[in-house]
Amino acid sequence: MSESVTLQTYLDRWAGGDAGKAAVAAAVKAIAEAGVGIADLVARGPLEEGLAKIRGVDPNAGGDAQKELDVVAEERILAALKTTPVAFLASEESEDLIPVNPAGRLVVAVDPLDGSSNIDTNVSVGTIYSILPYDPAAHASPKDAVMRPGRHQVAAGFLAYGPATILVATFGEGTHVFVQDRRTGEFLLARAHVEIPAETKEYGVNQSNVRHWDAPMKGYIEDCLAGKEGPRGKDFNMRWVGSMVADAFRIFTRGGVYLYPGDRRKGYADGRLRLIYEANPVAFLTEQAKGGATDGKTRILDIAPHHIHQRIPLVFGSKAEVEQIASYY
Ligand SMILES: O=P(O)(O)OC[C@H]1O[C@](O)(COP(=O)(O)O)[C@@H](O)[C@@H]1O
Ligand SMILES: [Mg+2]
Numbered sequence: 097m098s099e100s101v102t103l104q105t106y107l108d109r110w111a112g113g114d115a116g117k118a119a120v121a122a123a124v125k126a127i128a129e130a131g132v133g134i135a136d137l138v139a140r141g142p143l144e145e146g147l148a149k150i151r152g153v154d155p156n157a158g159g160d161a162q163k164e165l166d167v168v169a170e171e172r173i174l175a176a177l178k179t180t181p182v183a184f185l186a187s188e189e190s191e192d193l194i195p196v197n198p199a200g201r202l203v204v205a206v207d208p209l210d211g212s213s214n215i216d217t218n219v220s221v222g223t224i225y226s227i228l229p230y231d232p233a234a235h236a237s238p239k240d241a242v243m244r245p246g247r248h249q250v251a252a253g254f255l256a257y258g259p260a261t262i263l264v265a266t267f268g269e270g271t272h273v274f275v276q277d278r279r280t281g282e283f284l285l286a287r288a289h290v291e292i293p294a295e296t297k298e299y300g301v302n303q304s305n306v307r308h309w310d311a312p313m314k315g316y317i318e319d320c321l322a323g324k325e326g327p328r329g330k331d332f333n334m335r336w337v338g339s340m341v342a343d344a345f346r347i348f349t350r351g352g353v354y355l356y357p358g359d360r361r362k363g364y365a366d367g368r369l370r371l372i373y374e375a376n377p378v379a380f381l382t383e384q385a386k387g388g389a390t391d392g393k394t395r396i397l398d399i400a401p402h403h404i405h406q407r408i409p410l411v412f413g414s415k416a417e418v419e420q421i422a423s424y425y
């Protein structure tokens with residue numbers, strides 16, 4: 097049997113004594129450890145009364161109903177990062193940046209709990225993170241460090257809490273899958289240098305919104321639905337979990353495309369996904385796995401953010417299919 101590489105071993109080898117890389121490694125390790133605790137809470141599900149309840153009457157910073165577990169997940173991540181060289185945390189659940197460690201030289205952006213509408217349905221949910229450098233001498237404010245195009249990320253990843261707790265991570269040199277071994281608690285490297293197949297016959301989209309879409313999006317899905325007899329000349333399959341982490345993990349496993357376009361509903365002109373802590377990390381992971389990520393017109397990683405919680409239309413996955421979709425725009 098081949099040697100099992102733990103997350104710690106992987107991080108130590110990657111950092112190789114470099115202080116900047118060691119800081120990034122410490123942040124990823126802390127997020128993974130917080131994730132183990134969050135997975136435990138998710139798995140206790142209905143036994144942990146109240147975690148799926150909507151909190152108060154106010155939506156979160158991203159404009160969605162905030163559930164108890166969204167907030168607990170953010171608290172767990174913040175607590176775990178306190179001992180790492182992370183200066184500030186940006187989170188879906190908090191309007192402004194949260195100060196973490198004044199000596200830190202990194203900023204982390206998180207979606208503490210992705211797919212929170214699925215919490216009480218025993219379906220995978222997860223945590224998404226993006227890590228950027230922070231240099232007080234170069235950035236006028238920590239916000240400036242966060243508000244940069246996604247190509248400046250130094251690391252990104254997500255945890256999915258499903259039948260297995262998995263971590264999909266990139267440090268800019270490929271995308272790797274770690275799986276938590278429930279017997280020892282350790283994350284083990286299960287797939288190094290994941291490659292998303294360029295071609296696919298599988299798409300994921302919330303098709304109930306079809307009447308609100310624009311013409312390019314409608315046209316693409318119509319052509320998929322026309323199957324072998326249509327212009328694409330092949331039959332498509334549709335899969336939609338409704339937790340992006342779960343849909344993304346399927347794409348990292350067997351290919352496919354995920355689409356959340358902008359639509360005509362109030363507040364959905366730029367879709368539903370948030371650029372800084374959802375689209376950017378997933379785009380970085382996807383490109384590192386030889387896939388593509390676009391808003392339809394522009395590469396996600398080249399988009400300059402104008403707001404921490406801004407939304408962005410998102411299409412990512414199998415490269416040739418993402419290019420096909422872009423051609424409809
Ligand atoms: O319910 P909809 O509109 O289909 O949206 C589902 C999408 O929204 C999300 O739940 C957004 O993330 P949050 O749960 O973190 O707000 C994605 O995970 C998912 O793909
Ligand atoms: Mg989310």
Ligand SMILES: [Mg+2]
Pocket residue numbers: 166188207208209210211212
């Ligand atoms: Mg969330």
